[in-house]
Amino acid sequence: MKKKTKKSLIEYGIIIAIFGGLYITGLHTEVLGFLQRGILATGIMNPDLDKKDDPAVIENNPQADFSMKLINSKGEQVAMEELRGKVIFMNIWATWCPPCVAEMPGINKLYKDVDKENVAFIMLSVDQDFQKAIDYNNRKGYDFEVYEAVGGMPQMYHSQSIPTTYVIDSEGNLVLTHMGMGDYNTKDFKEFLEDQI
Structure with a gap:
């Protein structure tokens, strides 16, 4: 009986040491994201773009708020107003958020496949230190630009959940709000984006 208890304690100690090491090194986010x-x-987290009863697909299409000011990784200021007329894919994320980290590779593949003349991406970091988001994006080799909001985010884009993804159509209407992670690198989602042009 004592051998069994001792073996269990050693096993739990190893597990705690592994998780403690991951946490201390900051790799726990990467592991959980993976x-x-x-x-x-599985696709179970994706918005159901065919169903109008899905709360992610907004039927009354309120006008999006374009008053947000952004700074990109190069320190350049960008007014969201400059993107009016394009479809906007806006994702609110953070480097410490495992679901955000999980969906990034798919978002990067989507970014590579879309027509940049008609679709703009705002990968909006809510990290307290924006440099962490810049370093993360560079380390991963993602092709999209990362941004931080200057002077706060309009109320319309406040969410209790990250990641949260918004799609604004070319006429300036908010047509999708998806809270939580999703796989956006799908045929259905690409067609949905094209329909918003």
């Missing part, structure tokens, strides 16, 4: 990619692969 595991959550498996959930993304």
Whole structure:
């Protein structure tokens, strides 16, 4: 009986040491994000773009708020108003958020596939230190630009959940709000974006 208890304590100690090491090194977000990619692969977290009863697909299409000012990774100021007339894919994320990390590879693939003349991406970091988001994006080699909001975010884009993704059509209407992670690198989602042009 004592051998069994001692063996259990050693096993728990090893597990705690592994998780403690991951947490201390900051790799826990990457590991959890990697595991959550498996959930993304099932498609159960994606917005159902065909169903009008899905709360993510907004039927009354309120006008989007274009008053947000942004700074990109190069320190350049960008007014969201400059993107009016394009479809906007806006994703609110943070480097410390495992679901955000999980969906990034798919978002990067989507970014590579869309027509940049008609679709703009705002990958809006809510990290307290924007440099962390810049370093993360560079380390991962993602092609999209990262931004931070200057002077706060309009109320319309406040969410209790990150990641949260918004799609604004070319006429300036908010047509999708998806709270939580999703796989956006799908045929259905690409067609949805094209329909918003």
